[in-house]
Amino acid sequence: MRVLTAVAALVSVFAVAGNAAPVTLDLAKIGDPLAIIVQQGATQVVSTLFGSTTDKHSSTTHQSTTHQTSSKHSSTTSSSSSSSSSSQAAPSPSPDTSSSDGGIPDGQGNNFNTPSGAVKFPWNYGNSDNVVPVTPGSDNGGWAMSPNQKCRPNSWCPYACASGYYSAQWDPSAALYNGQGSMNGGLYADSNGKLSKPFPDQPFCKQGMMNAFVKNTLGQSVSACQTVYPGNEAMIIPTVAQPGGTAPLNVVPSSYWLGTSSQFYVNKAGSSADQCIWGTESEPVGNWGPYIFGGGQGKDGNTYISVQYNPLYTAQGYSTSDVYNVRIDCVQGNCNFPSGGQCKCEKGKCSVDNGCTVTLPQGAVANFVLY
DSSP states (O other): OEEEEOSSSEEEEEESSSOOOOOOEEHHHHOOOSEEEEOTTOOSEEEESSOOOSSTTTEEEETTEEEEOOOTTTTOOOOOOEEEEEOSOOOOOOOOOOOOSOOOOOOTTOOOOOOTTOOOOOOOTTOTTOEEOBSTTSTTTBSSSOTTOOOOTTEEEOOEEOTTEEEOOBOTTOOOSSSTTTTOBSEEEOTTOOEEOSSTTSOSEEEOOOOEEEEEOSSSOEEEEEEOTTTTOOEEEEEEEOTTOEEEOOOBOTTSGGGOOEEEEEOOTTOOGGGOSOOOSSSOOGGGSSEEEEEEEOTTSOEEEEEEEOHHHHHTTOOGGGSOOEEEEEEEEEEEEOTTSOOEEETTEESSTTOEEEEEOTTOEEEEEEO
16 A cells, blocks of 8 residues: 655655555546555545535635635645654643533623624633634624624534544535535534534534644744635634743544544734634734644554644745744654654745645654744
8 A cells, every 4th residue: 555645736656665656646636635545456446534625725715705725635645654753752642521412501691792793602701511602792703713703593613622623513414624514513403593512412512633742942922724614614613822831732543533634723922712713814823824834643553743834824925934933843752753853834935845744653742843
């Protein structure tokens, strides 16, 4: 079996086992997953380590407004040729305190904005379900939707979870990465606005892999903005690493929706959750931030994490040499690094062109170190 890595318009193959001839596939036809698996000697895709979309991530349209995003997994590979182990103290993963499998709350006394015709957000701050309200004063009223979107009857309404947790609710009939149902995350509101939980036996938020953290050695805070998927893919779910602090990234397991992975747009130093928004050419925040991090567990049980400079940031003429550096460090277990034994983006250049990936076998833990 061989793994194809998507780093350009065409993908190339390296051998995992055997010496079969190389295969080149056109991403315009097969999409842009993080890694593609083909049988030895074959030219057809068998499966992907992480599902993705075709050209959906090159431009995302939302409420008649087109926002550019970079390709979701284009620079991430599952190739790791050198191994590194570490005895450094790893951040202590919290015990899995996923919420109870209880019913949907009734608002918990929140005074969030609920526009006419909208469905009220059912949680308040500090709830035991690990649900985090997003811009509750805007039209979305706390839902993980763009600020000018409403949760309406007869629709799906995504919600955000705390750092290190992921939403365990989505449309069970949604089976296409970029087709019908790809925006159907969270809870369903019927014609009367009554919310229902598609997986009643599952909590609202579940703990992720807890094997990748952001370690901020800078003097200012930095926000990593996760995209909502399934959902409108807005980068509005914040993880904020305080100066000198460490924060968990929500790296999802292979059981997550269609095996998809997590993507984070990472802002400049001095940013907060307020910068987890759609950016613009003149305001390089959110999808225009300088870095993109990725992470997710493959069907092989390994976790793959990646870092790259954001092509949108550089295309606009912003200098990557003027921002902080990022290095992936192994802090527990054995981590497999690319050729050269390191994965970093420093002073405008990454150790691997177009970004690099580190493989975390079970038991391994790594930090995205900001320095």
